[in-house]
Amino acid sequence: MVDVVIRARRVVTATGEIDRAIGVADGKIVAIEPFDADLPAAEDLTLPDEHVLMPGVVDTHVHVNEPGRTEWEGFATATRAAIAGGVTTIIDMPLNSIPPTTDVPALDLKRKTAEGQVHCDVGFWGGVVPGNLQELRGLHDHGVFGFKCFLLHSGVDEFPPVEPAELERALQALHSYDALLIVHAEDSQAIDRAPTAHGERYSDFLASRPRGAENVAIAQVIELARWTGARVHILHLSSSDALPMIASARRDGVRITAETCPHYLSFTAEAVPDGATQYKCCPPIREASNRELLWQGLRDGVIDCIVSDHSPCTPDLKRFDIGDFGVAWGGIASVEVGLSAIWSEARTRGFTLADVSRWMSGRPAEIAGLRHKGRIALGYDADFAVFEPDAGRVIDPAQLHHRHPVTPYAFRPLAGVVRETWLRGARASGQPTGRLLTRGNA
Structure with a gap:
């Protein structure tokens, strides 16, 4: 029985x-x-014949922002949105919360804050910032899934970027216990020398975050990973120019993986309206030709996975009053719509639901070390999304479950509807039944 x-x-x-x-x-x-x-x-x-039983989505790139900026999001709202979108596991980023997760007391505070609030299972990343090298082993031993760093200003002063020498020292330390470093790879000097972001025209903002900033930073990460032997992961890849570098590094034995996001695979720079700051993110949404090359990167296996980079804020920080891309907060809220957004685009390019599941469930779980998540296989957690791929919906932001009804997917028609989400063998009931995960119990 x-x-x-x-x-x-x-x-x-x-x-x-x-x-x-x-x-x-x-x-x-x-x-x-x-x-x-x-x-x-x-x-x-x-299940009805039109329903597909899929592994629950594993979203390893979510900014919950609690404690400290709970008015932006929060564990209750973020995880409720996740469950509504077929996401059964998230890993929370170490910044935008106050304090950031850069030492064990901050991790303990975040776990205490999340306890009893989460609707899906939740793990945590630690952070690498200047001066916290001695904190990393403690965070690792307390179960974080890896460590995030920035190579340029993160957008919040309490999570500063690391310089190349600091990055190398961190990689040497992390290699000694085989911990993963995940990197926001944009080069600060390249950004400083680019035109300043300002005004309502998206093209001006795009020029302020050139592909070259990503390419230079990724090249630097590759070489440091080569020298140290450490595992590295490139976050939210938007520049298709970097794909040959990543492929070449892997052939050489560099331990590097990469992700991209639904917004880079769905939207194009040419179609972003003036003043539509809900589309602002960093690195930015790029041209249609770049989007197609990212899809090719998925087809070729150079890009490993797709995650949301769910990064909401209060509506006032998007500066809809002036529509200025230079001063608006950069971040896209999408944890609830990612599966449908990717299926909408993937099906038109000949991909299958098995492809989508590999990118959004299996590979994110493998990269993060979630050993019992992301697959329908014996011994795995019974986390499922019941998905109707031939149904459709138009996204009504007022019906989404994240805290603020701001998203570039507003009123966009998408293919595929999540009919039910199961977490560890039980239907999601609207109650917070998620668990807090550590690297050892996942």
């Missing part, structure tokens, strides 16, 4: 879509059998 059996004509596994009966006990997948298999269960559920 198992707790529940879910039967579906379309189950997304690592090998593609198949019809299966999935048996769940104690929150784990304990059986994967033919659709009509005799599996005694307390609950036996058969």
